[in-house]
Amino acid sequence: MKDFEQLNDNAMENVVGGISQDEALAVALKHAGIEKDQLDFVKNKLDFEHGRRVYEIEFYVNGFEYEYDIDAVTGKILKYDKDRDD
Numbered sequence: 001m002k003d004f005e006q007l008n009d010n011a012m013e014n015v016v017g018g019i020s021q022d023e024a025l026a027v028a029l030k031h032a033g034i035e036k037d038q039l040d041f042v043k044n045k046l047d048f049e050h051g052r053r054v055y056e057i058e059f060y061v062n063g064f065e066y067e068y069d070i071d072a073v074t075g076k077i078l079k080y081d082k083d084r085d086d
Contacts, residue, residue, distance in 0.1 A: 018073035021046065024055035027075050028068040032082070034061055046072060054078060060085055 019027075021044045029036060040060040047056050053072035058065065069079040 018053070018071075019055075019075045021055060023075060024068075024070040024072065025057055025059075027070055027077065028057045028059070028066065028080070031068070031077060031080065032061075032066050034059075034066075038062075 057068040065085040
């Protein structure tokens with residue numbers, strides 16, 4: 001992995017009482033069928049959307065950009081997208 005940026009807001013994470021950033025990333029990677037050591041870049045941010053805490057995860061692998069929104073309490077994938085990174 002070349003770059004790994006993990007944006008951590010401990011105060012928000014402690015309020016959530018759900019899954020951690022690492023667990024959210026693991027959910028996204030499993031869904032994408034990718035191993036952590038294949039990643040070129042990762043951004044993982046805890047945010048608040050539509051009345052719930054959500055991890056916004058973005059990573060790049062082999063010329064593709066993956067974006068996930070993971071529910072920070074349940075670990076459920078709320079949204080995902082895969083695009084060619086031109």
